[in-house]
Amino acid sequence: MWRNREIQWFIFILVLISTAATILSSILFSWPAAIMVLLVCFLLAGASLIFTRWRYHELEKLSGYLRRISSGDYGLDIRDNHEGELSILKSDIYKVTLMLSEHRSNLERDKHALTNAISDISHQLKTPLTSMMVMSDLLSDNTLDESKREEFTQNIRVQLERIEWLVSSLLKLSKIDAGTVVFKKDEVFVNELLQRALHPLLIPMDIKEQTVVLEGNEEVSFTGDFHWTAEALINILKNCVEHTPDGGTIRINCHENPLYTEISIKDNGKGISKEDLPYIFRRFYKGKNAGEDSVGIGLAMAYSIITSQQGDIEVRSGKENGTEFLIKFYKKKR
Template sequence: MKRKINGIQTLKRVCLLFVVFLLIMVAFNQYQYELYTRNFNRKIDSLISYIVEKYPETNQVDILNIITSESDYLNTLRDYGIDIDKDSLVPINDDYYVQFFVSNLILVSVFFALMMLVLTRYDKGRREEIEKITQTIEQINQHNYDLQIDDNREDELSILKNEITKTTVMLREIADNSLKDKLSLKTSLADISHQIRTPLTSVTVMLENLYDNADMEQTARLSLIRKTKQEMATINQLIESLLILSKLDSNTLSFKNENVKVLSLITTAIERVDIAAELKNVNIEIMGPNDITLNIDKKWQVEAMTNILKNGIEHSHEGSTININFSENKLFTRIDIQDHGLGIDQDDLPHIFKRFYKGKNYSKNSIGIGLALSKSLIEDNGGSISVSSQLNKGTLFSIKYYFMSD
């Protein structure tokens, strides 16, 4: 895989080129200085040799003192037409100067050319990365979230790509959840339509029967009116349950927690189903300490427990007993509701908390929403619910309310 240039690599390359350039320039200037010095010293050496040869009596010490002296010059060469500030006494150095100037110019040009090459490659790489990021964003805008744009490098664009990846994952999850919600809503609406249409159809038929038969016997008329009233109660119960579930789904159902005795919670729920229990001769027994309390919303937890008790009564044998036991430990308060009725088939057991689900042993009056509502109310108020069952032996619902840490 071709290695891409990032900011850190480019900086390292630029620094390396600069160091190499400096070393070359230092070495080249050192060579230039040595060459100039050598040529100048040769010219001085020739001059001294001529003076010594022409004037043998000249003291060498005096000559050396003159050469190494740091005293101001007297500009004697001007008398010979030579400007010491402008004219060179070593013509060969002039030739070397031109050569060195050209060489320095070439070195600087090469250095800047290499710098431009590195920066151009870096800029090209960044523009390619930016183009890819732009294309990715365009794909995201078109709701295409199946993109793989992970980048393990640490430059600025890689960080940006990784942030886009996080956003893409979040948008993908939102899109998936939205699709699931739409499918769930479609299914729920179909179920609601079916659940309401059935009793409405019955009510319509019975009302038409009453309307068309003015001479109907009083007993038959009262029977139809009673059945109509039952069907309307079923519709009313369904609508109320759906309204509560919709509030739970939209997080608009508020829980007003208060300290409630578990015994009071249970007895209140039993009072709401005592008529149904009496009609089926089902006895409800309670066992547990009187001093156990819960910090819950009593209204909604009574609603949840009422639905569980209704379910237990519907599936209990006549003359049987429903046992309610409650206790607490350091982690939670537990309420067990045990009936001794028909039980739930093992194939149905994983699905009984699903909305509108009806198992093999469902009651003809069941609308399949009570247990789903109970589960949502309990869990949203900090609890949990589980179920176990055996056919023809009964069903056990276990509710746990966990203690909240401060």
């Protein structure tokens, strides 16, 4: 503290004021009065220096606290219940510490999620790539039967389509996560939306002889993005088609009220186990009844698209009772 130039100037000014006050007292009054003034000046100067030393000690403690924060220790609590500028400073530093701690936790969580995502993506790509490498080696055999050659070529095409879908879905998800997708706020008629979502699934449904039952008012609508919402519904319907048995039925019902527009999609498949229900919207999660070709990203993308438009999606299911997806788009932001 004593090496601080400000303190040195402060002491110099105190000595100067004390000396001037003592001299003036001796001239105007008497030497006893001058001695009394000098003693009072010394006491005031001593009290000021003691208070200044205490403040420096408190600031030194805050400096040590900040050094510990910079080294990653966020567990300290320096708040007190007193009034004053130092107490306010302590509270503000503590608030910043909480923000830094939360930011660090978010970074660690994002890092962990990124590591897991890269691992999952690598695993998803490794299987089809390995399969294609094996089949390409077999195709190089000139003695290979023509029917086998066509089979291997078709399998390679299927695997390439799977990789293309995976990469495309991941790109869409990354855009949504980054907030670069600007969702339109148009009036979307649910009946038209469902027709658009069902179109790419008509052939798989026809092969499995499945039936779609559409119920509800054709004038039902909500405010949202037609194309992105269709993308979400395609992934939900695709999941229903895959888990509905041959000859099964998928029921779609829609209605609206002053609060929200609701779309219900229900199949009569095996259903989702109770253990899997809390995780089906998690990326790369594959439940017990998931197919071999399932990636576990379709429902995650549907969830991101719907919730990004101030919507909700809920799933209800029971073993052998089928699965029902309930989608709500609210009239106003909540």
